[in-house]
Amino acid sequence: xxxxxxxxxxxxxxxxxxxxxxxxxxxxxxxxxxxxxxxxxxxxxxxxxxxxxxxxxxxxxxxxxxxxxxxxxxxxxxxxxxxxxxxxxxxxxxxxxxxxxxxxxxxxxxxxxxxxxxxxxxxxxxxxx
Amino acid sequence: xxxxxxxxxxxxxxxxxxxxxxxxxxxxxxxxxxxxxxxxxxxxxxxxxxxxxxxxxxxxxxxxxxxxxxxxxxxxxxxxxxxxxxxxxxxxxxxxxxxxxxxxxxxxxxxxxxxxxxxxxxxxxxxxxxxxxxxxxxxxxxxxxxxxxxxxxxxxxxxxxxxxxxxxxxxxxxxxxxxxxxxxxxxxxxxxxxxxxxxxxxxxxxxxxxxxxxxxxxxxxxxxxxxxxxxxxxxxxxxxxxxxxxxxxxxxxxxxxxxxxxxxxxxxxxxxxxxxxxxxxxxxxxxxxxxxxxxxxxxxxxxxxxxxxxxxxxxxxxxxxxxxxxxxxxxxxxxxxxxxxxxxxxxxxxxxxxxxxxxxxxxxxxxxxxxxxxxxxxxxxxxxxxxxxxxxxxxxxxxxxxxxxxxxxxxxxxxxxxxxxxxxxxxxxxxxxxxxxxxxxxxxxxxxxxxx
Numbered sequence: 039x040x041x042x043x044x045x046x047x048x049x050x051x052x053x054x055x056x057x058x059x060x061x062x063x064x065x066x067x068x069x070x071x072x073x074x075x076x077x078x079x080x081x082x083x084x085x086x087x088x089x090x091x092x093x094x095x096x097x098x099x100x101x102x103x104x105x106x107x108x109x110x111x112x113x114x115x116x117x118x119x120x121x122x123x124x125x126x127x128x129x130x131x132x133x134x135x136x137x138x139x140x141x142x143x144x145x146x147x148x149x150x151x152x153x154x155x156x157x158x159x160x161x162x163x164x165x166x167x
Numbered sequence: 168x169x170x171x172x173x174x175x176x177x178x179x180x181x182x183x184x185x186x187x188x189x190x191x192x193x194x195x196x197x198x199x200x201x202x203x204x205x206x207x208x209x210x211x212x213x214x215x216x217x218x219x220x221x222x223x224x225x226x227x228x229x230x231x232x233x234x235x236x237x238x239x240x241x242x243x244x245x246x247x248x249x250x251x252x253x254x255x256x257x258x259x260x261x262x263x264x265x266x267x268x269x270x271x272x273x274x275x276x277x278x279x280x281x282x283x284x285x286x287x288x289x290x291x292x293x294x295x296x297x298x299x300x301x302x303x304x305x306x307x308x309x310x311x312x313x314x315x316x317x318x319x320x321x322x323x324x325x326x327x328x329x330x331x332x333x334x335x336x337x338x339x340x341x342x343x344x345x346x347x348x349x350x351x352x353x354x355x356x357x358x359x360x361x362x363x364x365x366x367x368x369x370x371x372x373x374x375x376x377x378x379x380x381x382x383x384x385x386x387x388x389x390x391x392x393x394x395x396x397x398x399x400x401x402x403x404x405x406x407x408x409x410x411x412x413x414x415x416x417x418x419x420x421x422x423x424x425x426x427x428x429x430x431x432x433x434x435x436x437x438x439x440x441x442x443x444x445x446x447x448x449x450x451x452x453x454x455x456x457x458x459x460x461x462x463x464x465x466x467x468x469x470x471x472x473x474x475x476x477x478x479x480x481x482x483x484x485x486x487x488x489x490x491x492x493x494x495x496x497x498x499x500x501x502x503x504x505x506x507x508x509x510x511x512x513x514x515x516x517x518x519x520x521x522x523x524x525x526x527x528x529x530x531x532x533x534x535x536x537x538x539x540x541x542x543x544x545x546x547x548x549x550x551x552x553x554x555x556x557x558x559x560x561x562x563x564x565x566x567x568x569x570x571x572x573x574x575x576x577x578x579x580x581x582x583x584x585x586x587x588x589x590x591x592x593x594x595x596x597x598x599x600x601x602x603x604x605x606x607x608x609x610x611x612x613x614x615x616x617x618x619x
Contacts, residue, residue: 055540057486058471091554091589092486095493105357149493151519 039063041138042074049159049166056158061093062103066159073159076125078103083112090122094147097160101125101144114142121145171566172439173448174558175228175430177456181200181207183551186453190555191218196226196324198432198450204229204301205256211273214303216246216312219321226324230296232260234364234461236268236277237331237339239591243273263301265293277331278343282479291349294329323468325391326354330362332398332461333381335374344384351390360392361385362432363422364461367400378414382421392428394449395419399460402437403481405595412437412604419445433459436480437601439565440573448592454482454554472542474524475554476590477505477579478580479598483590485525490589492518509549524549568611570592577602 123144253273303320473482
């Protein structure tokens with residue numbers, strides 16, 4: 039969340055429902071008009087990837103966030119092919135400062151649905167305190 | 168020869184009655200579980216009367232659920248005012264069916280040894296009487312129907328013989344067969360259906376000789392039908408591989424050789440395809456129940472509503488479906504995915520309107536102390552009507568297709584599924600497993616051999 043807030047995403051929500059699923063982090067940047075979804079998983083990157091594909095319906099960009107030590111298992115080619123970004127996080131175990139790195143840059147989602155995106159942004163605005 | 172597979176629709180709760188009133192007559196029969204009847208006897212009897220008034224329908228049957236008394240008694244209990252007691256519905260079934268259930272209910276699971284040869288006939292007769300008379304008795308108790316109960320009470324289309332859970336040890340086998348034989352002796356055999364509730368393990372290749380024992384014991388009974396229930400056999404799951412399907416076909420062929428119908432009580436599209444190999448039909452509930460474990464689910468409610476994706480013969484969450492079909496236009500959707508009136512009405516010309524079938528609203532959970540999303544009643548309705556219509560179109564598809572056609576279709580659908588990572592179709596490619604199993608069964612049939 040801090041990573042996104044630092045980049046100017048004013049509306050950041052953890053665990054924002056999308057149908058009966060829950061997006062781990064959904065953020066909206068009103069200035070750039072960009073909606074981003076992040077799906078986090080500790081180990082199962084395939085599951086995270088599948089969910090990220092679904093979140094492409096309501097987001098401009100989607101990411102999967104994995105701990106740095108497990109990121110090498112992910113199929114980078116698949117992420118690129120389906121426009122999904124990959125973030126890694128390190129420093130969780132050491133207890134020191136966390137750092138986030140972008141391993142794969144996402145492309146703008148070609149699957150986004152105008153109505154679903156609008157609705158999700160409105161929900162994020164309502165849920166941002 | 169083209170034979171239309173039968174579909175028996177099982178009513179799970181009274182909330183489902185509108186589906187039965189609107190579409191029930193498109194199906195071959197209704198199954199009412201005895202515990203539902205006992206819990207809501209006035210409502211269920213009224214529903215059957217309403218269905219009868221609508222058409223010549225219903226062909227219904229009343230599942231006496233005798234197997235439940237052979238399980239751990241905890242499954243029959245509920246807590247009332249801090250006290251653990253036998254649920255009223257099960258108590259009433261036990262009281263209607265008599266010894267040995269009345270004595271043991273809530274205390275111990277009934278075992279094969281509790282059925283002494285001299286008591287088997289009385290028990291079988293009680294099970295038959297219960298099914299034949301229960302609806303009429305209910306109407307007789309109702310002041311509105313009492314005077315005409317005899318005339319209007321619908322009779323069950325067939326009667327279920329008593330049945331219990333047969334696992335790989337075959338402990339219950341001989342008792343179940345004896346009870347079924349007694350049942351046939353006390354009733355009109357042309358109305359008797361003998362249920363076989365088997366463990367999934369009996370379909371594993373290592374249990375081939377046990378499966379043959381089951382076939383050899385039941386097939387000489389020659390009832391009108393066998394009702395097959397393999398506990399928790401999930402057609403789309405990895406537990407249903409080629410080996411298991413081969414054994415299932417062996418079982419179906421063995422049971423149907425005597426001329427009896429064989430109905431899979433919990434089956435989906437694979438079972439519909441198996442009507443080409445001796446199965447007569449399937450049964451399930453409104454949108455669920457294509458598989459069922461012998462031990463009942465305690466609490467938890469009904470499974471979340473999902474969209475039945477016709478080409479994959481499985482249900483998926485609506486957003487997953489929306490994502491998977493994103494590249495299609497609405498016309499292509501109607502041609503390749505579904506063209507039922509529900510989908511046409513919801514989608515019209517905007518594919519994203521399919522999201523209506525996954526609409527949710529927020530509800531506060533005191534237990535979780537937070538809001539959670541639940542499906543709206545409207546989306547539940549849409550998904551369930553779509554499911555029922557999709558099933559009916561699958562029935563027609565199977566009826567007009569040859570086995571070769573179905574194999575070809577499954578292989579095509581497998582390719583479609585593989586292209587869509589969002590559906591999470593892999594790593595168990597059930598569509599190609601089904602195609603391979605049908606292919607093998609066809610080959611063995613042509614050679615006139617038992618599947619190897």
